[in-house]
Amino acid sequence: MKGIIFTEFLDMVEAQFGLAVVDEIITNSNTVNNGVYTSVGTYDFNEMVALLVALGEVVSKDIQDLLYTFGLYLFQSLDEAHPEIIRNYTSPMPLIAAIEDHIHVHVKKLYxxxxxxxxxxxxxxxxxLILVYSSKRGLYSLAHGLIVSAFKHYGQQVSVSYDLLETDGTKVKFTVEAHV
Ligand code: HEM
Incomplete structure (x- = not known):
């Protein structure tokens, strides 16, 4: 998993729960680098899982809720890191429809x-828009937060519902309805 996801995750934890919680989850999750990540580095996905689980325990919150909150936060971070990608879209629906064929293709060139x-x-x-998220990492709640945040970014209202096609969240059908 790319370092930018780790650095933004820890920034979100600091902003929402404070620096003491950041320190605590790094200690509790036995990360290899002691919580030091560079945005262009690549790290073991299991470290992200360990940090998330530790955060859930420390703040007594559900992991999916935390991932959703992180998704809300992450869209803004991605926009700040790569404005040239998001600038191509003037409204959220075309952006969401282009994740697979344009946005993540561009991301793959960068990383x-x-x-x-x-x-x-x-x-x-x-x-x-009805779309199916698939990933062995099962981060559908992160995707959910990112989608909602993309609509907020353009000042548009949206309803998002989802169905787990696999119980472990590796395949999830999203229905995205814009209120225009
Ligand atoms: C609303 C639109 C988007 C959605 C729903 C979305 C969804 C996701 C999800 C769920 C992941 C986690 C990996 C996984 O589930 O397997 C991910 C990873 C990632 N996305 Fe997106 N994404 C969106 C837009 C973007 C944009 C605009 C950028 C860049 C400007 C971006 C860059 C990345 C990067 C760098 C990763 C990390 C890959 C890694 O760790 O190896 N995404 N995306």
Whole structure:
């Protein structure tokens, strides 16, 4: 998993829960680098799982809720790190529809060793999009937060619902409805 995800995760934890919680989860999760990550580095995905589980324990929150909150935070971070990618879109629906064929393709050029999910579009209209998230990492709640945050970024209202097609969250169908 790319370092930018780790650095932004720890920034989110600091902003929401404070520096003491950052220190505590790094200690509790026995990370190899003692919580030091560079945005272009690549680290073991299990370290992210350990940090998330530790955070869930320290702040007594559900892991999926924390991933969702992180997704809300992460969109803004990705926009700050790579404005040239998001600048191509003037509204959220086309952006979400382009994750698979444009956005993550671009990301793969920037970070050749990125492990990205896939998004298969089942149905697409001006105001509704149905797509299936697939990834062995099962970070569907992160995807959920990112989608909602993309709409907030453009000041648009959205309803997002989802169905787990696999109980472990490795395949999830999202229905995204814009209120325009
Ligand atoms: C709303 C739009 C987006 C959604 C729903 C989305 C979804 C995701 C998810 C769920 C992951 C975690 C990996 C996994 O699940 O297997 C991921 C990884 C990633 N995405 Fe996206 N993404 C979006 C837009 C973007 C944009 C705009 C950028 C860059 C400007 C970006 C860059 C990345 C990077 C760098 C990773 C990490 C890959 C790794 O750790 O190896 N994504 N994305």
């Amino acid at each position: 050749p060793d990125a492990d990205l999910p896939s998004f298969l579009i089942l149905e697409k209209s001006k105001s509704k």
